Amino acid sequence: MIHTIVYGFTIGAILYFIAIGLSLTFGMMRVINFAHTLTYTLGVYMLVSLGALFKGYFVIAAMIAVVVVIPISYLIERCIIRRLYGESLDHTFIATFAIALIGVDTIKWIWGVLPYPLSDPIGEYLTIGGLTLPIYRIVIVMIAILLFIGLEFFFRKSIVGKIVVAALEDRDGVGCLGIDVDHYFSIVFMMGSALAALGGVLYAPISSVHPYMGLSILLLCFAVVIVGGMGNLRGTFVSALALGMIMAVTARYWSQGAETMVFIVMAIVLIFRPIDI
Amino acid sequence: MRERELIALLVIAGGFLLITPVLSVNRVTDFMIFCIFAMSFDLLYGYMGRLSFGHLLFLGTGAYCSGLFLKYISRNPMLAIIVGILVAGLLGMLIGLIIVRTTGACFALINLAFNHIGFFLVLSPLRRITNGEDGFGIHALPFGFLNFSSRTTMYWFVLICLVLVFYLLKRVTSSPFGILIRSIKEDETRVKFLGYNTFFYKWVTFVLAGSVAGLAGTLTALNYNYVNPNVMDVHGNVGAVFACLIGGAGSLYGAVVGGVSYMVISNYLPIYIQRWEMFLGFALLMIIFRFQKGIWGYLQSVWEYVERKKTVMKAIGVGAVKR
Amino acid sequence: MSDLISTQDLTKRFDGLVAVNQVNFSLQEGQVAGIIGPNGSGKTTLFNLLSGFFPPSAGRITFCGKDITKIPPHKRVGMGMARTFQLVSVFDSLTVWENLVLSTIRFKRDQQSVQSFFFAPARKRIVVDDCLKSLELVGLEKKASARTSELSYGEKRMLEIAIGLSLKPRVLLLDEPLSGLSDHEIGGVLDLIHRVKKNFALVIIEHKISKIVSVVKKLSVMNEGKILCEGDPEQVLRDPAVRECYWGKEEENCST
Numbered sequence A: 001m002i003h004t005i006v007y008g009f010t011i012g013a014i015l016y017f018i019a020i021g022l023s024l025t026f027g028m029m030r031v032i033n034f035a036h037t038l039t040y041t042l043g044v045y046m047l048v049s050l051g052a053l054f055k056g057y058f059v060i061a062a063m064i065a066v067v068v069v070i071p072i073s074y075l076i077e078r079c080i081i082r083r084l085y086g087e088s089l090d091h092t093f094i095a096t097f098a099i100a101l102i103g104v105d106t107i108k109w110i111w112g113v114l115p116y117p118l119s120d121p122i123g124e125y126l127t128i129g130g131l132t133l134p135i136y137r138i139v140i141v142m143i144a145i146l147l148f149i150g151l152e153f154f155f156r157k158s159i160v161g162k163i164v165v166a167a168l169e170d171r172d173g174v175g176c177l178g179i180d181v182d183h184y185f186s187i188v189f190m191m192g193s194a195l196a197a198l199g200g201v202l203y204a205p206i207s208s209v210h211p212y213m214g215l216s217i218l219l220l221c222f223a224v225v226i227v228g229g230m231g232n233l234r235g236t237f238v239s240a241l242a243l244g245m246i247m248a249v250t251a252r253y254w255s256q257g258a259e260t261m262v263f264i265v266m267a268i269v270l271i272f273r274p275i276d277i
Numbered sequence B: 001m002r003e004r005e006l007i008a009l010l011v012i013a014g015g016f017l018l019i020t021p022v023l024s025v026n027r028v029t030d031f032m033i034f035c036i037f038a039m040s041f042d043l044l045y046g047y048m049g050r051l052s053f054g055h056l057l058f059l060g061t062g063a064y065c066s067g068l069f070l071k072y073i074s075r076n077p078m079l080a081i082i083v084g085i086l087v088a089g090l091l092g093m094l095i096g097l098i099i100v101r102t103t104g105a106c107f108a109l110i111n112l113a114f115n116h117i118g119f120f121l122v123l124s125p126l127r128r129i130t131n132g133e134d135g136f137g138i139h140a141l142p143f144g145f146l147n148f149s150s151r152t153t154m155y156w157f158v159l160i161c162l163v164l165v166f167y168l169l170k171r172v173t174s175s176p177f178g179i180l181i182r183s184i185k186e187d188e189t190r191v192k193f194l195g196y197n198t199f200f201y202k203w204v205t206f207v208l209a210g211s212v213a214g215l216a217g218t219l220t221a222l223n224y225n226y227v228n229p230n231v232m233d234v235h236g237n238v239g240a241v242f243a244c245l246i247g248g249a250g251s252l253y254g255a256v257v258g259g260v261s262y263m264v265i266s267n268y269l270p271i272y273i274q275r276w277e278m279f280l281g282f283a284l285l286m287i288i289f290r291f292q293k294g295i296w297g298y299l300q301s302v303w304e305y306v307e308r309k310k311t312v313m314k315a316i317g318v319g320a321v322k323r
Numbered sequence C: 001m002s003d004l005i006s007t008q009d010l011t012k013r014f015d016g017l018v019a020v021n022q023v024n025f026s027l028q029e030g031q032v033a034g035i036i037g038p039n040g041s042g043k044t045t046l047f048n049l050l051s052g053f054f055p056p057s058a059g060r061i062t063f064c065g066k067d068i069t070k071i072p073p074h075k076r077v078g079m080g081m082a083r084t085f086q087l088v089s090v091f092d093s094l095t096v097w098e099n100l101v102l103s104t105i106r107f108k109r110d111q112q113s114v115q116s117f118f119f120a121p122a123r124k125r126i127v128v129d130d131c132l133k134s135l136e137l138v139g140l141e142k143k144a145s146a147r148t149s150e151l152s153y154g155e156k157r158m159l160e161i162a163i164g165l166s167l168k169p170r171v172l173l174l175d176e177p178l179s180g181l182s183d184h185e186i187g188g189v190l191d192l193i194h195r196v197k198k199n200f201a202l203v204i205i206e207h208k209i210s211k212i213v214s215v216v217k218k219l220s221v222m223n224e225g226k227i228l229c230e231g232d233p234e235q236v237l238r239d240p241a242v243r244e245c246y247w248g249k250e251e252e253n254c255s256t
């Protein structure tokens, strides 16, 4: 049972890393970004290449991988996402999906289609009272909690954070104060992308690496954002952990039902609390 | 009016007949089935303005129900088709009650959720009868002179279905009901204040779209003599959205043109261009930022422009004569 | 004569704001009533409550002797209540005559059948003729097959009123029918109102009081969600409380 809980928290933590960016992009710009997990995949592949360079120094490789993704996400935001502001849902969907297609194909071009194996960089187990738990998973959960606290501070205390929170509420109102919302959106977008990449980098060693990995996790992240409330950061945290736990518990008894359970929860939430865009 | 409809049907049937020698009977059968699906999707998306990410649920339901019917109950293909359509329609009636209350992203995602649940059901809990991810083969007996295991019979049968569906949807979309759903797309509240219970009409549209997609599903099953969960893979929904946007949403011609274009792209492009996904991505970005109206919409506006020019020319010409 | 519409203590709250506060409004069969009041006084909200746009927080609405407080908007339209919107709302993506199809066929028995509603082409003689008749009434018949998005604002307003009229209402609620129009267009709308007002009851919200004083038989003044004063237009406008709430803002209109 303890195992299940730790697994649930790990998946929840990863979902949280990825979902933040999705939620913020939606909350601020009303753009549903299907290309969001592209940076997640990119981060992982960067790690694959850098890991070969920095043999044994997982942390350094991971950090560089996350940093490398930032300029790429800046380009995506600048060239495509920004132009989609105010476009209808279907057009943003197609455009961001097109970016995902291009990105995935580029990855296939550079790294090939075959899955890469990555191994647990810590590889040690913690033994408490007869239970053995992989330390790596515990580390992931720790990072997620730290990140949550850090983000809370960031959005409460820093100027950028405050502006973003205000813009989530009323974008035009903030614009009327003479603040260039688009500029802050760029920052937030890059931050969200970097976090997604971080999620990818952390998750890759305990999952499989293949070019379509982003697409398969994207739908789960949508569910997290819907359940937590679009643009609601605390909600995203809680719903990511809850849904991760639901997945882990379902998987324990019925491994194929895990993802479906998430969608059932999402459907129920949508029925009782529809979002309107 | 009648004549124009007839001409339209002939043009569509003729178009498919024309491309058949160039491509192949098998391929064109596939294309036509996809076009039926694209038209049903366009009814929801192009006409009523509700984008669904889970329309394949109905195609899959049609395919599985007719397949299971053929496998376990009777090998009469016509009955199987009817069963497939009916069950897809019934499913639409049931989940439609919940789904059509929503709009926008909510509509899209709740459809996605249901599609996922359907996919999962045939994959795992119903594995005993659906044979899980391996799927199952079916064998339909001939119905009268229609031998469904013959490729050519299947081709003609699908062509007739396509024409019939086009005719049905053409009638429906040019009726007052068609105006009603186009009005709902623009401003649902306003339609309520014209005295229409929009919920009911949205529901009817949803059920109709579901049933037509169910038909496409039964045809898929009969065409391949085989059903597996891929028919309702959630990711496949992208195809329908692409088709409608490439062709031009909100027009049945657009759906057909887009359906064929999308199928040509996804079937042939990979043969000639290795990085075809990248190519498709850039093409789609072009469509979104330059040609939002799609192929058919673009043709239409060119046509309108020419017409206008003609009338202007005439006006000038007449004036000159008078002087 | 019995009341066509009457409200009892009708109230609507938006969070803290009481937009409509215990309003008792009544209208008789065939009566032409006007509602005036400063911006944000709750006039449109009152219309929204009457037409069922949203439910009231408290109070009741009676229409034709029936309690319609909980009845959805489309049924109210069926009972004979039609309205227009403050910001013109017509269907831009349709052609002008198509805008009238839905409201016109509601009242044609032979068009009510499932077959003709779902399968028969909308572009049929009997339907189009009726739409054209409605368009003639407002002088738009020449533009029948134009795209609605190509109409001017004034023409759109006329079209919206034509839609309201083609619903054959027992009462028509007009929300600021003159706002945003040129003097010439205002003349057109007023002329139209004069021509059709005998057929049904009419409620007009308007800021340009001087223009409607000659049309309305009863004038209500709203302020901060309440009906301040009600009755014969001439008398109402002389009421000092009304003058005070309009003080400075609409003085030139009040003094007509």
Ligand SMILES: Nc1ncnc2c1ncn2[C@@H]1O[C@H](COP(=O)(O)OP(=O)(O)OP(=O)(O)O)[C@@H](O)[C@H]1O
Residues within 6 Å of the ligand: C014, C017, C019, C037, C038, C039, C040, C041, C042, C043, C044, C045, C046, C086
């Ligand atoms: N849907 C709503 N949600 C919240 N507040 C609303 C809503 N509709 C109206 N209000 C508020 O209710 C008050 C009354 O608004 P209403 O539109 O009825 O005024 P009005 O008399 O029509 O004014 P105007 O002359 O400008 O049209 C306003 O303060 C407005 O902000």
Ligand SMILES: [Mg+2]
Residues within 6 Å of the ligand: C043, C044, C045, C086
């Ligand atoms: Mg108003």
